[in-house]
Amino acid sequence: MMTRSRLLFLALLAVAGVLTFFKIPLASSQGVTITAAKIEGALPLDDVTAVEWQDATAVSVPLSAQIVAKPMFPQANVKAVDVRALYNDAQIAFLVEWADGTMDDTAVRVQDFADAVAIQFPLVEGQPFFCMGQQGGNVNIWHWKADWQAGMDGRQDVNDVYPDMYVDGYTFADTEAGAAAPVSSYTDINYVPAMAADNLFAAPTYASPVEDLIAGSFGSLTSQPIEMQNVQGHGAYADGKWRVIFVRDLASPQGEDAQFATGQVYSLAFAAWDGANEERNGQKSTSQWVSLQLGSIASSPGATGAAPAAGSRGSSANALEGVPYLLVPMFLVFGLVVLAGIGFWILSKLPEKK
Amino acid sequence: MAEVYNWQLGRPMEYIYEEAHPNRQFAAIFNINRCIGCQTCTGACKATWTFSKGQEYMWWNNVESKPYGSYPKYWDVKILQQLDEAHQAVGKTAVWDPTQTGEQSPYGVYNGMTITEAAGQTQNGNQALGYLPTDHEWQAPNFYEDTATKYQGDRLGISTEGAALPVHQTWFFYLQRICNHCTYPACAAACPRKAIYKREEDGIVLIDQSRCRGYRKCVEQCPYKKSMYRGTTHTSEKCVGCYPRVEGNDPLSDGVPMETRCMAVCPGKIRLNGLVDIAEDGSWVEDPQHPLYYLIRVEQIALPLYPQFGTEPNIYYIPPRWAPRPYLRQMFGPGVDQAIERYSNPSRTVLALLQLFRASQKMVFRFEIEEGPLVREVEKNGQPWQMYDDTVIGFDAQGREIARLSVVEPMIERGAERLNSI
Ligand code: SF4
Ligand code: SF4
Numbered sequence: 001m002m003t004r005s006r007l008l009f010l011a012l013l014a015v016a017g018v019l020t021f022f023k024i025p026l027a028s029s030q031g032v033t034i035t036a037a038k039i040e041g042a043l044p045l046d047d048v049t050a051v052e053w054q055d056a057t058a059v060s061v062p063l064s065a066q067i068v069a070k071p072m073f074p075q076a077n078v079k080a081v082d083v084r085a086l087y088n089d090a091q092i093a094f095l096v097e098w099a100d101g102t103m104d105d106t107a108v109r110v111q112d113f114a115d116a117v118a119i120q121f122p123l124v125e126g127q128p129f130f131c132m133g134q135q136g137g138n139v140n141i142w143h144w145k146a147d148w149q150a151g152m153d154g155r156q157d158v159n160d161v162y163p164d165m166y167v168d169g170y171t172f173a174d175t176e177a178g179a180a181a182p183v184s185s186y187t188d189i190n191y192v193p194a195m196a197a198d199n200l201f202a203a204p205t206y207a208s209p210v211e212d213l214i215a216g217s218f219g220s221l222t223s224q225p226i227e228m229q230n231v232q233g234h235g236a237y238a239d240g241k242w243r244v245i246f247v248r249d250l251a252s253p254q255g256e257d258a259q260f261a262t263g264q265v266y267s268l269a270f271a272a273w274d275g276a277n278e279e280r281n282g283q284k285s286t287s288q289w290v291s292l293q294l295g296s297i298a299s300s301p302g303a304t305g306a307a308p309a310a311g312s313r314g315s316s317a318n319a320l321e322g323v324p325y326l327l328v329p330m331f332l333v334f335g336l337v338v339l340a341g342i343g344f345w346i347l348s349k350l351p352e353k354k
Numbered sequence: 355m356a357e358v359y360n361w362q363l364g365r366p367m368e369y370i371y372e373e374a375h376p377n378r379q380f381a382a383i384f385n386i387n388r389c390i391g392c393q394t395c396t397g398a399c400k401a402t403w404t405f406s407k408g409q410e411y412m413w414w415n416n417v418e419s420k421p422y423g424s425y426p427k428y429w430d431v432k433i434l435q436q437l438d439e440a441h442q443a444v445g446k447t448a449v450w451d452p453t454q455t456g457e458q459s460p461y462g463v464y465n466g467m468t469i470t471e472a473a474g475q476t477q478n479g480n481q482a483l484g485y486l487p488t489d490h491e492w493q494a495p496n497f498y499e500d501t502a503t504k505y506q507g508d509r510l511g512i513s514t515e516g517a518a519l520p521v522h523q524t525w526f527f528y529l530q531r532i533c534n535h536c537t538y539p540a541c542a543a544a545c546p547r548k549a550i551y552k553r554e555e556d557g558i559v560l561i562d563q564s565r566c567r568g569y570r571k572c573v574e575q576c577p578y579k580k581s582m583y584r585g586t587t588h589t590s591e592k593c594v595g596c597y598p599r600v601e602g603n604d605p606l607s608d609g610v611p612m613e614t615r616c617m618a619v620c621p622g623k624i625r626l627n628g629l630v631d632i633a634e635d636g637s638w639v640e641d642p643q644h645p646l647y648y649l650i651r652v653e654q655i656a657l658p659l660y661p662q663f664g665t666e667p668n669i670y671y672i673p674p675r676w677a678p679r680p681y682l683r684q685m686f687g688p689g690v691d692q693a694i695e696r697y698s699n700p701s702r703t704v705l706a707l708l709q710l711f712r713a714s715q716k717m718v719f720r721f722e723i724e725e726g727p728l729v730r731e732v733e734k735n736g737q738p739w740q741m742y743d744d745t746v747i748g749f750d751a752q753g754r755e756i757a758r759l760s761v762v763e764p765m766i767e768r769g770a771e772r773l774n775s776i
């Protein structure tokens with residue numbers, strides 16, 4: 001007959017085993033700090049493997065399925081993103097990497113959804129609601145899309161996806177070109193109503209694979225006007241991983257853009273979508289707010305939290321090292337309480353060893 | 355979730371938004387009995403709205419041969435199956451109580467779950483049941499055209515007697531479909547961006563092309579599959595109810611509301627399109643001189659398509675009188691038997707009103723009947739039935755006469771001198 005203490009130990013081992021097996025993250029991203037490293041010279045704008053990225057420490061930011069508002073999708077696939085940040089005197093750049101078994105970079109067929117990743121910054125003091133902000137707490141969102149990336153050198157069209165299609169010609173388009181007539185050749189764009197309505201999704205060419213947006217609650221996400229789109233980026237897929245760069249000027253003259261200055265600490269959050277899993281809109285993985293710090297901390301009033309030194313060259317620190325506390329998701333607390341309860345119930349049924 | 359009243363179900367039901375109703379509602383009657391399956395309606399819509407790149411597969415109007423045809427493939431079988439599985443999962447059955455009929459529940463009370471209520475039960479993270487049809491499912495809009503069921507009663511499926519009313523032993527019928535401009539649109543409920551809206555002036559449901567981000571939640575959750583994705587713009591599009599015509603802005607319209615393109619072209623004269631007045635609580639304002647009100651609410655010979663989905667659709671169908679009743683009851687609810695009976699043995703008013711279908715491009719807002727002589731007396735289903743040569747007169751939105759037709763078509767004999775004049 002085993003002793004109670006031995007049974008309890010085994011029970012805890014089993015719980016740990018279950019959590020590990022199902023890859024349930026025990027920690028939220030609270031307390032994670034991404035330190036942007038300062039470099040001299042130009043930032044790598046479209047080279048995801050550039051040596052400069054070695055100057056920044058990669059920080060793993062855990063994600064979990066958005067389950068606050070419908071539509072949601074508890075089976076969302078992306079569990080974490082690795083983030084590096086660099087800046088120089090003029091610009092800031094992020095490199096976001098995550099594992100994705102398939103490259104989904106088209107959204108032409110009705111059943112096709114593209115992979116995507118986004119960074120969110122508060123536009124107010126403090127931290128508004130971490131999903132899309134809240135009323136009176138707007139957020140600035142940079143949204144990279146794999147299909148926009150693929151369309152940078154020419155938008156994907158239906159005749160690319162269906163190469164054998166045939167049409168005599170499209171009225172109001174280049175009728176000579178038949179099925180190859182691009183939507184941009186329409187002489188009357190009212191027949192491409194989303195384009196006539198200035199919807200960036202329907203733009204004949206993409207100026208950037210990154211969309212610059214604001215939001216102030218669920219359902220309020222709105223693209224900034226074309227002339228205010230000022231985030232650049234580049235994404236590349238290799239070895240089962242997406243690596244995506246976001247770049248913007250440190251300062252923006254626009255009130256609805258995040259601002260960055262040396263020595264300050266900012267909040268930011270991440271979201272990612274796996275197109276193969278039909279993830280889109282609120283059906284995604286998100287992080288909690290994490291911190292971004294530009295260089296070593298200045299003795300400024302805006303700075304908060306511990307100030308680890310800027311990442312040393314080549315090191316890849318575990319994001320959870322040195323985290324002061326772990327915020328455990330409520331459902332896990334609940335689950336553990338239930339498990340503990342069951343354990344104690346079993347124990348109480350066992351005869352005590354004399 | 356809010357509680358809203360759905361008169362087609364005879365009960366309140368769950369919907370994402372509070373009740374807010376348009377002043378007038380776009381509605382139509384499709385008389386299935388008269389359709390010849392010519393697809394002129396389909397072509398008219400295509401030639402007006404969906405001839406551009408990325409819309410190749412889109413047929414905002416389509417006509418499918420039931421029971422096998424469907425666009426997208428098997429749409430209704432699939433959503434009915436989902437609804438059935440949802441009921442089974444919670445041990446419920448989707449039954450109607452036809453005894454509780456009343457002013458606010460003309461077809462009785464539906465005691466099953468709607469697609470919205472069932473989605474709440476399954477916690478699937480969506481506002482309504484649904485699925486996203488693939489391009490393969492959209493690609494053959496007229497598959498199974500004119501395919502009838504096997505003749506019942508003979509091993510080889512061959513009939514020696516042929517088919518006869520009241521129910522044919524081998525059958526098919528055409529189902530004409532456009533967006534239902536639903537009172538409680540599932541497409542609007544599904545859209546996380548509130549990019550879909552219902553117009554206050556006519557209840558037409560539209561997708562805001564500047565806010566749509568191509569999430570396809572509406573494509574997934576419209577139970578009728580009438581929201582469609584455009585791969586060239588990465589936005590979804592749907593039937594716009596020919597709103598410029600309904601507004602009276604078409605150059606031809608004289609400033610009064612006109613019927614839509616698909617309605618106005620119909621050679622089978624199966625369609626009657628109009629606007630009905632809606633009260634603040636969503637009920638239809640009593641107006642027995644309005645042809646739609648009279649046929650749908652007074653005589654109840656035209657019924658909503660799959661009312662159990664719960665979106666309160668606004669296209670009404672006169673059911674085909676030769677098809678098996680259980681199939682029709684599943685499709686149009688418990689009012690089917692009465693509707694067929696009243697259509698087969700029409701009252702004087704119904705018979706006169708049936709002449710008004712496709713009599714003018716302008717919408718009829720009021721009708722009057724001038725009584726004519728008795729012209730025929732026969733026995734129908736063992737009952738005596740009289741036919742009168744009444745005259746029906748239709749008036750437009752401004753009260754101007756736009757149509758005048760008699761039950762007996764006038765006969766004009768070509769004179770001998772014109773025999774070869776064609
Ligand atoms: S038929 Fe579908 S697309 Fe049309 S209003 Fe109803 S739910 Fe929306
Ligand atoms: S109402 Fe107009 S847009 Fe809608 S299906 Fe008919 S023709 Fe097409």
Ligand code: SF4
Nearest residue numbers: 389392393395620622
């Ligand atoms: S045009 Fe009229 S008769 Fe022809 S298929 Fe359409 S609804 Fe039927």
